[in-house]
Amino acid sequence: MPLEAAPAPAPAPAPSRPRSRRVQAALLASAVSVCLIAASAPSPGTALGIGDRLFPTLGNPGYDVASYDLAFTYSGANDKPLTAVTTIDALTTARLDRVNLDYAHGTVRSVEVNGSPADFASAGDDLVVTPARTLPAGRPLHITVRHTSDPVPAKDQDGGWVRTKDGLAMANQADAAHLVFPCNDHPSDKAMFTFHVTAPEGYTAVANGLPEGTRRAGGTTTWSYRGEHPMATELAQVSIGRSSVLHRTGPHGLPVRDVVPTQDRAALEPWLARTPDQIAWMESKVGRYPFETYGLLMAQAQTGFELETQTLSLFEKDLFTEPAYPKWYVESIMVHELSHQWFGDSVSPRTWSDLWLNEGHATWYEALYAEEKANRPMEKRMKAAYAMSDAWRAAGGPPAAPKGPKPGHKISIFRPNVYDGAALALYALRQEIGRPAFERLERTWVTVNHDGVASTADFVDLASAMAGRDLRSFFKAWLYGEKTPPMPGHPDWKSDTPQARKGA
Structure with a gap:
């Protein structure tokens, strides 16, 4: 998910995960003000955006x-700002007098554009950067921002750094990376990433991608990592x-590395040890x-969630140590985050309204794994989801047109309508076109x-091609309708309205 509140299965024989433990506690514990310091006071400019319906x-x-x-x-103190340098290489697609970057929680010390100092x-x-001269379209753009990165959340901010018992991790969904570093913070603009993390001796730093070596100096170690694929x-x-970083081998010799508190590794x-087989299953x-x-x-x-960060999924340790969670449930959540590496990471949403493609598929494979490995029937879960679907649509919107987030709570777009509600649409699709075409x-x-x-729209077009017929009307009803359509093959399934349930 983004901030993936690991959703318990709809039939819910397992205990649901607590949701009250979200980042709100950290947000309330220590609020600080955003501090972006401008140089030479140019006209402040305006915040831009690409017009995403949910995060415009x-x-x-x-x-x-x-x-x-x-x-x-x-x-070594996770309540103190980190010093940071963000270097961005880009290509201009229009003539630019100013360059807007998304960035909202730290102190900017200096900005250079193509090697020359720039006002900001x-x-x-937004961090609005004014270069010394206008930038023509179609030219390389090299930006260096020297700044701090504050792990203490400001009021009404959601995501970014997560302070752990012994350090830090990141949780940048939805569109919260700009609370950590200046960027073009939208999943439609994927890019390559390199990381350099310097920490005192005794700490271990790990990032997306593969390690590129370490360098020790003056009681610190700098760890470098580079991804081999574009990333949102x-x-x-x-x-x-x-x-501790634990290593094992997955299918086809895939390097599998896990990062765990040293005292808990055993x-x-x-x-x-289950991960390689789960990868093979996917x-x-x-x-x-x-x-x-x-x-x-x-x-x-x-945190109250798990998160599919690319090549290194974030989990609460307590998910694996809390005895109330059944084994099959924990394993299905592991598969949920793993399946996101295909659905959401490798194939990223063009807009945040396409979120159902991420979460619906991850929920689908989570449920399919539970069916095949733990005898938890998919049909039973989908029937239970169908019963709730009208209520989910009323509360959160239909799967492909979710309602916007609550103010100051971006992860509130991650509602049941884009999890089991979206998986239900995939179940209906499999019922409609048959298992072979669906697979x-x-x-x-x-x-x-x-x-x-x-x-x-891309998914609808491809599904129509695979089925050999136009499925636009089918998807319009299932993805955009206020009410849940009849389930193909199950005309007896019923979905309760919120009013009916309230009066029951």
Whole structure:
């Protein structure tokens, strides 16, 4: 998910995960003000955005980011700002007098554009950069921002750094990476990432991608990592803690690395040992794992969610140590985050309204795994979801047209309508076109959109091609209707309205 509040199955024989432990406690514990310091006081400019229906001010027009190089220096105190340098290489797609970056929680010390100092100012959640001269369209753009990165959340901010018991991790969904580093913070502009993290001796730093070596100097170690595939900003991950990195091998020789609190490595090993077989199971459903490595990051934090950060999924350690959670339930949540590596990471949403493609598919494979490995029938879960679907649509909107977030709570877009509600639409699709066509669609979808972005319209077009007939009316009802359509093959299924349930 984004901030994935690991959803309990709709039939819910398992205890649901507590949701009251979200980042609200941290938000209330220590609020600080955003501090973006402008140089030479140019006209502050205005916040821009690419017009996303759910987050209209995030993302920026006029350029396409090719790569980020992020350098963080951690002092050993997770309530103190990190010093940071963000380097962005991009290509202008329009003539620019100013360049807007998304950035809203730190102090900017200096900005350079193409090697020359540039003026800068804050405007809403934007850092507005004014280069010494106008930038023509179609030219390389090199931006260096020296800044701080504050792990203490400001009031009404959601996401960014997560403070753990022994350090930090990241949770940048939805569109919260700009609370950590300047960026074009929208999943439609994916880019390559390199990380350099400096921390005192005794700490271990891990990030997305593969390690590129370490350098020790003056009682600190600098850890470098580089991803081999483009990534959305929301999927960036940096872990700093007193951790051990455990290594094993997955299918086809895939490097699997897990990051765990050192004192808990023995207790967590039985869970971690399941990952290679889970990867093999997913590959049997949709094809080859799409990235260069995978693993789990076990955070000593109470977040209330799990998160599919690319190549290194973030989990609460308590998910694996709380005896109330059945084994099958924990494993299905592991598969939920793993399946996101295909659905949401390799194939990213073009807009946040396409979120159902991420969460619906992850929920689908979570449920399918529980059916095949733990005898938890998919049909039973889908029937229960159908009964709730009208209520979910009333509360959160239909799957492909979700209602906007609550003010100051971006992760509130992650409602049941985009989890089990969206998986229900996929179940209806399989009922409508048959299992063979559905399974071909799933494999083709992640193949043709590998390392890219895709929309609901793209999925509808591909599904129609796989089925050999126009499915636009089917999807219009299932993805955009206020009421849940009849389930193909199950005319007896009923969905209760919120009013009916209230009066029951």
